[in-house]
Amino acid sequence: MGRIKKKGTAGAAKNFITRTRAVKKLQISLPDFRRLCIFKGIYPREPRNKKKVSKSSTASTTFYYTKDIQYLLHEPLLNKFRDHKALAKKIGRALGRGEAGDAARLEKNLTPKMTLDHIIKERYPTFVDALRDLDDALSMLFLFANLPSTSAVPPKTIALCQRLCLEFEHYLIISHSLKKSFLSIKGIYYQATIQGQDILWLVPYKFVQNITGDIDFRIMGTFVEFYTTLLGFINFRLYTSVGLVYPPKFNAGSDERGGELAAFILEGKGLDSAQTVVNDAVNANGHVPKAITSAAAQAEADKLAELPAPEEETEDSTALVAANGEEESTETIDTFEVTGQDADVLPQPQATGVETSTLFSPFTIYLSRETPRQPLEFLLKAFGCKRVGWDSILGDGAFTTNELDPAITHQIVDRPPLPRESLPAVPDAAPATAGEGADAKPAVGWPRSTVPGRTYVQPQWVWDCVNQGKLQRPDLYSPGATLPPHLSPWVKPKKGQYDPTAPLAEQELEGEAEEFEEEEEQIENGQEAEESEHEKAAPLKLNGKRKSLDVLLDREGSIEPGEGMDVAGSVSESEDEDEGEALTPDEEFDGFSEESESEVSETEEVRLQHQRELEAEARGVPVESLNGNVQPKSKTAEARKKFAKKRREEAEEKERLKMMLPQKKRKLLNRIEYGANKRDKESELLRKKRRKIESVKGGK
Structure with a gap:
């Protein structure tokens, strides 16, 4: 018979240790234990069975791997923590004796220095x-x-x-x-x-x-x-x-x-400017240099600087190309177009690092006071702009603080153009010195005036240019204009989802535009309001009782010639019997009112319309031909019916194919279709909202 193992000495109980036992084993305080775990990257673990690990205890406990705690026993920081604890005791003892100078000396000279x-x-x-x-x-x-x-x-x-x-x-x-x-x-x-x-x-x-x-x-x-x-x-x-x-x-x-x-x-080792090293490497090699040691950076930069730039072309080569009739190479990037509706969407090639790194290099950009200077300065300089200016009130380091500098090509503003009457008065200019001249005028820029030849854009233009990898149209970002949607560059729309950047005609389903036009026409003509009123069918009052209009219409339509008042057991009598009420002779007829006359005229029109429908059915001609006002059918209505019929046939065919699948696969397909239908409904709702917005803008 083998030795009986003691409970809690093997298996999961041995692989995990509680936080209390770990602190006691390391002989440090709980705050120091937390700091040590953060430094070393050790985190609590969740065992599969807490009862086996905690020896049938159901209390909420934090567990760690036993091997991780064993690994911490040899950490050099433990000695620093213990030295700090001993120093704290000495300082506390000195303060208890009233020796503040000794306590300050101990803290200054004996505080352990920890390095990570x-x-x-x-x-x-x-x-x-x-x-x-x-x-x-x-x-x-x-x-x-x-x-x-x-x-x-x-x-x-x-x-x-x-x-x-x-x-x-x-x-x-x-x-x-x-x-x-x-x-x-x-x-x-x-x-x-x-x-x-x-x-x-x-x-x-x-x-x-x-x-x-x-x-x-x-x-x-x-x-x-x-x-x-x-x-x-x-x-x-x-x-x-x-x-x-x-x-x-x-x-x-x-x-x-x-x-x-x-x-x-910034300074480079052995160079006047480290920026020269990187720029030479970028221009000669076509990409940002890889990580190399500082000693090799100088030699590598010298070699690359001596190489001729591949972009430079001689006059002879240009003339040869023109003579042969060959087209010059363009800087545009090829794109992969979708060939079919169900074809895969291929990832589009992105701009190279050289193109995006020099995106704003030809411009001199001025930041207005209301714009966020720090992120704009960082973005513009990271993408090639060397000349960024702003007002002196925003801080030091601007290329220029003069808003009317003629070298400025773009100005970023975040205020809409306001009428001159609503702007505050211009402060008086400071007295001119002898060198400036007496005719000096105060420099007044945006929003009171604009500089000819300068482009004014909103801050979002910088972010959209960076994310798209190319310069966007500045007129879309002019001051006071409604900006395009600012979308996350890391979220790409999947197949079937709504894409705000794509045109609406490329995303909508077949017949969706016709359905929207039909709904708009119904709203304009007031058909929906009439249908809702007809469905509600406000009760009418006849002979002191309320009856539904549908009941009256059904009754009038069911009367044949030769019948009429000979029918026994009318609807009103049955209702009176159900309610348990009896009509007195005085209540049977109370005279004709204007409401009753209008109601009679409406019922008469309905009866005549029913009579016309019966005559048209007997002759085999449409009802409109009898009235003399034949209206041609709407093309959108015909297209909508055609597309609805096509969708219905596709749904029926899909149901027939689904019945051929086993039950397990059919359930899986139902779950897939549920998610796809939910996504399609959300996309359709977003497209409908966008179509309404575009129709309103088009109307304006």
Whole structure:
């Protein structure tokens, strides 16, 4: 007989450990245990059977893997936590004795310094692994960079987050790694591609943040401490890969004046400007250079700079092409068109990195005071614009602060054009100096006047150009115009779904436009209102009783010649019997009123119409021919009936084919059809709304 195993020593009970036992085993406090788990990337686990793990206990307990806790026993940070705990005891003892100077000296000289460098190397063996985990880090750091300083969020942490985020933005500008951006309710989403890895993060808007008391900033501060170390390593690697000196020089005076990106001065090792290295590499090789070491960046850039640009063509080659009659190559991208209704939709080719990186390079753009300067400056510079100006009140670092500068080609405004009477008065100009002249006038720009030759657009134009990879029509984004829909660049409409960007004629089903036109005609002619009134059939009053109009019509239509008052047991008598009421001689006839006369005339018209229908049926001719007003059938009505018949036949054919399937597959097909029908109804509703909007615009 084998040895009997003790309960809880093998299996799932051995693989998991409770949080209380883990804290006791590591001999640290619960807050330090939480910090250590966040640093090391260890999270609670959910066992399949809690009763087996917790030894039949049903209490709510947090479990960890036993191997993870064993791994933490050899962590060097444990000694730092214990030293900090011992120092806290010494400081508390000194304060208890009233020795404040000794307590300050102990805190200044004996506070243990913790570094997370070894943890970064353990969790991310390669640089690509660190890039894959950069999404949450950037979102958290950009959030803390926009928070106000409080007791829970110290100013040093905010300044560190701002510096790291701006350094990362500078690399994206230099390398042209930014690809897409989207304005949402939560904030601004950005996507960059670095060494083949797509990184998506969220940046909040520059609003005043209201910090509530239900946020645990201790946990978030632990994540920020880890993420700042991670982003510092990544920035160092990215800067050195393109031959930049890290960290870049920081101008504190410019930062105090709101310079932000302009407060950093980038320098290359052995070069006057690191931007020259990247630009030469882009122009010569056709794409952004890959990550290389700083020492090799100089040699690689020199080799690429000596190569001739492939885009340059000599006069002889141009003349040869013209002589042969060959067409010159265009810069447009080929697109794959759908050949059939049920054909697969192929992904369209996107613009290359060189085309998008120089999207705004020929322009000089001026930002008005009401526009968000920080995201616009970052986007414009990341896509090639070297000359971005704004008013001096927005901060330091502008290319020009003069709104009337003739070099400005585009001005981004976010205010509609207003009549001159509603604008405030122009302040008096400052007294002119001797050099300026006495005839100097105050510089007044938008919205009082526009500069000839300058394009005025709204901020959404920049985002739509970036997402589409090409310049959009500026007239669609003129001040005060209704902007096109701003859609997420990461959500692509699937087959059968509503696509706001595609024309309505390409998406609507067969016969859908005719049905909409028929509904509009019915609404205009008031047919729907008449039908609803006929269905309701307001009761009429006859001989002191209320009767339905349908009953009267049925009765009049059923009377044959020779009958009439000889019919016994009328409808009114049966109703009187059911209600248990008897009519007195005085109530039988109370004279004719105007209402009763109109009712009699209506019933007479109905009777005559019924008589005409019987005569037309006997002769075999339409009723309209008897009246003399034959109306031709509407083409839309005929098309609608044709398409309805076709759909009905297709549905019947589908039902017949469905009956041939086994029951299991038939149920699966029903579930698929349910989801497809739900999607089609939603798409049809959206198309109907869009068609109504377009019809209203067309009418105006």
